[in-house]
Amino acid sequence: MAGNNEQNSRVARKRQQPQPPKKHWFRRIVLAIVALVFIVGLAGAGLFFYYAQSAPKITEDSMRSENSTRIYDANKQLITSLGSNNRQYVKSSDIPATLKKAVVSIEDRRFYRHKGVDYYRIIGAALGNLKGSSLGMQGGSTLTMQLIKLSVFSTSTSDRNLKVKAQEAWLALNVEKHFSKSQILEFYINKVYMGNGIYGMGTAAKYYYGKSLSELNLSQLALLAGMPQSPTYYDPTTYPQYAKNRRNLVLKAMYDNNEISKSQETAAMATNVKSGLASTHKSFQKQQKKNKIADAYLKEVIADLQDKGYSPYKDGLKVYTNLNMNAQRRLYNIANTSTYVNYPNDRFQLGVSVVDSYTGKVSAMIGSRKHTDVTYGTNRAVQTDRSNASTMKPILDYGPAIEYHSWPTYKTVADTKYNYPGTDISVNDFDNKTLGNMTMRQALVQSRNIPAVKTLETVGRTKAKQFANSLGMNLKDKTIPYSYAIGANVSSLQVAGAYAAFANGGTYHKPYYINQVTTQDGESTSYSSSGKRVMKKSTAYMITDMLKGVINSATGTATTAKISGVYQAGKTGTDGYPDSFKHKVPSSANMDSWMAGYTKNYSVAVWTGYANAYERDSNGNAIGYLTSADSRIAQVIYREMMTYLQEHSPNSDWTRPSSVAETKKNGVAELYVVGHLFSDAEASSGTNAKSSSSSHSSSSTASSSSESASSSSSHEAESSSESSSSESEASSSESEASSSSSESSSSSSAPAESSSAESAESSSSAPTDNEQNSQDPTR
Incomplete structure (x- = not known):
């Protein structure tokens, strides 16, 4: 009993002693949250005032x-x-x-x-x-x-x-x-x-x-x-x-x-x-008509601003473009008055692009004519729904042949009866004739179709497409049809941009409109087109030299575009009708007519035709075709525009690079890539033997002493960007190219491609609609 009392007493004393405070976890959590909110708020306020200090002024x-x-x-x-x-x-x-x-x-x-x-x-x-x-x-x-x-x-x-x-x-x-x-x-x-x-x-x-x-x-x-x-x-x-x-x-x-x-x-x-x-x-329409002179250009500028993330109608920008307004006025007058060109009617349409040869700046553009009541209307200069016809030949055929196979300008090509590879569809020329063997220069100057398609077959469609797309053609077909050798659906802006690369020695600049944009807060962003070398200087120079003959030669197709005293090069293109419509138009009728040309300053591409090539009048008569005379209007437009441009630009010829030498063939000054002087037999058979010093020496009697002396030594002196650009590709990556010493042989008919994959496509694939239509004459 006494023990119980003692125990109870101890318990009582323990209860009387002060107890430690209970842990109030909830209060601590709340206080922590409050502290965190305070810290975040303080940091937010600090950040707010930091940003506020750099706020622009408002008036x-x-x-x-x-x-x-x-x-x-x-x-x-x-x-x-x-x-x-x-x-x-x-x-x-x-x-x-x-x-x-x-x-x-x-x-x-x-x-x-x-x-x-x-x-x-x-x-x-x-x-x-x-x-x-x-x-x-x-x-x-x-x-x-x-x-x-x-x-x-x-x-x-x-x-x-x-x-x-x-x-x-x-x-x-x-x-x-x-x-x-x-x-x-x-x-x-x-x-x-x-x-x-x-x-x-x-x-x-x-x-x-x-x-x-x-x-x-x-x-x-x-x-x-x-x-x-x-x-x-x-x-x-x-x-x-x-x-x-x-x-x-x-x-x-x-x-x-x-x-x-x-x-x-x-x-x-x-x-x-x-x-x-x-x-x-x-x-409001009256106010908007003031912009009609630069309508097409402004339309593309607005679209470009939107692509760059701006809202041109909301952002209050200052946009500095590459537009040469004086050139634009002249181009507008050429298109819409009878001062420079006699147009057959007001329905006749065009699309013209002017690009600076060395920068890619779009200097002027017009997308249609006689459109006074439309603002930001159809811009045919950038549309890709019409074939560029033979203006494609330097881009897809002969350019790659020089770039990847070092063809000389005197390389023999055969203008003989020929079908698109793997088909029974014939390739025809504007005159429905074949002229037999000729040089690459002659074939390009006279715009023969059969040699162009054969050249594409020899080069290989994969390599040719690679070359063309490096020039902005944007050919999306996994395997391009052979009909592209004589025309594909691309715009005049694309053609002008591609030809500018030939003009400047092989560097492609994507054409662009906007130079600088300044926002309302004063922040400016500059834009340019960084050039990329896409071909050797030798390729650009040799294409240019041949295209001079298209304008200056008596047999050239662009003699109407000639400007006395002006150094220029160019190419025509006309697209005929498919068989299904041929009987409804005159035999000489064309759907589209092109003229693309360049100087060292500007590249100009012109498309002409009717909005609806198959249009008929109330009596059912076809009225959407170009006559032979109409087909020359593209050259007149080009000539008038380039004449104006050259009045305000220096006029100088291209300088032959050290990688190109000259030789006389049948009284004609022909060009070849140094180190690749073809013998007559090689040029005729298509053998692309890379000349040794001895072979070069033995055949050099046809060259002038100064030119033939520059063999491998000149080649070695070439800039690294030139020599490494594509020459090594001719003997490496794709099996379309030949072995290191020779190109796959080609006969005077249809040369076979080395690539087994391409050969299989050639023998098995059916022609596309474009291919079937392309049996109609283009030039």
């Missing part, structure tokens, strides 16, 4: 001015301002109260209560994003912040980041300190893009309804208030259903914001969204 002028993109020519002279010529600024006192209520209701319901940044809206937008909802609003941006974006930033992806958002918020807070809500709303309503090159809701009222804002009803004002979010898709003339849905959303927002009654909302929603729309926009 009243920048908020009041139009947000148009200005496009300049190569001399930094203004060509056009997208949309700015149409803007009609409306002062706050002339803006209907209903429109102000509509804009505030749909864009920023708390506009009159916040100080530029709506923190409730930001939190709501953040929660909405977590839930996957946009809340029907533009995130956390207030009207003031949207005005800031339109005034000093852009809508491009690069300006959608935390830094820009912080700067927008900072500038919005400052703007609200210096301008009234009425002024801010006025700036916004006059600055937003409304589609079709139109800025400002006052201008949009004139464009879409032919009225001022004060004359519009509730339904029409609600439509305008909702358009800035997506002006293209909310255009009531083009997408009436989308426009209706957006208008109704604005009306609902106005009702929810107690700005209109239920009956007003219902009545406005019942109004046809197309009610009151203007049928024409004559005043």
Whole structure:
């Protein structure tokens, strides 16, 4: 008993002693979260003010001015301002109260209560994003912040980041300190893009309804208030259903914001969204016609800006292009007046591209003629739906033959009866004749088709395609058809870019329009076309030398393009009709006619024809074909344009590189790649034996002493980029090329390709539609 009492006493004393405090884990977690939020908030505030310090300046002028993109020519002279010529600024006192209520209701319901940044809206937008909802609003941006974006930033992806958002918020807070809500709303309503090159809701009222804002009803004002979010898709003339849905959303927002009654909302929603729309926009079209001289060029500039991530109608850019405006005016006059060219009718069409030979800059372009009532219409200079005919021969046939097999210009090619490899379809020439053996130079100058196809077969389609695509042809066929030897569907811009590489000695520059873009915050980005060597200097020079004869030789096909005293080279191309339509047009009729040529300064490619080559009149007579006289117009256009260009450019001949030597053959100065002087037997049989010193020496009596002396020594002196560009490919990678010492032999008929894969394709594949059509004469 005593023991129990003692134990109880100890327990009692223990209870009386102070106990350690309980661990309050929940409180610690809460405190940790609070501390973390505080630290994050402090860091966020620090980052915000850090970004704010580098925010661009904003002025009243920048908020009041139009947000148009200005496009300049190569001399930094203004060509056009997208949309700015149409803007009609409306002062706050002339803006209907209903429109102000509509804009505030749909864009920023708390506009009159916040100080530029709506923190409730930001939190709501953040929660909405977590839930996957946009809340029907533009995130956390207030009207003031949207005005800031339109005034000093852009809508491009690069300006959608935390830094820009912080700067927008900072500038919005400052703007609200210096301008009234009425002024801010006025700036916004006059600055937003409304589609079709139109800025400002006052201008949009004139464009879409032919009225001022004060004359519009509730339904029409609600439509305008909702358009800035997506002006293209909310255009009531083009997408009436989308426009209706957006208008109704604005009306609902106005009702929810107690700005209109239920009956007003219902009545406005019942109004046809197309009610009151203007049928024409004559005043705006008149302004747009001012740009018609550079229409095609401007169209491509706008598309290029969009490809680069800009919004040309929203971002307020300064765009400096490569356009030579004087050359563009001359090209426009050549195409649209009778001063330079006698056109058969106004339906006759063209597509012309002018490219700087050494930079790839697109200097001028025209995409059609007699298009005075169309803005940014069809641009035939960049379309790829018509065959470039024989202008393809230097690109796909003879260029690769020199590059990969070192053919001399006196290489014998056979113009004898011949079918496309693996088929029973014959290859024909414009005169339906065969001329027997001739040199490569003669075949190219006279534009014979059979030797061209045979050359492609010898080179091999894989290597030829590789060469052509390195020149921008973009041939996508896994195995190109043999008909491409005498024409494929490419644009005049592609041809001009390819020929520019021949002009400058073998370096390809992808043609480009834009030199520099400056955004509203002053940031500039420069653009250029970095050149890539795609052929040896010897290849470029030998092709150029042969193409001179196309213009200057009595047997050449481009004698009409000759310009006295000008050093130039070029190639014609005409495309005939398929058998199915031949009986409906004269025997000499053509579908397309081309002239592509170049000097050391410019490369010019011209396509001519009719928009619909198969067009007929009301009596069923074909009217879409080119006569023999019409087919020469492409040369006249080229001649007139190149004459103008050369009046303002130096005129100099090409210098023969050390890798090319000259020899006399039948009284003609022929060229060969140093180290590859073909004997007469080799040139005739197609043997591409790489000459040894002894063989070169024994045959050098045909050469001048100075030229024949430059054998392997000159070859060794060639630049590394020249000697390594493609010469090694002739004896390596693909089995189309011959062994290291000789090319696979070719007879005077159809030479077989070395590649087994290509040979199999040649013997088994059926011709494409293009191939079947290509039995018709091209030149």
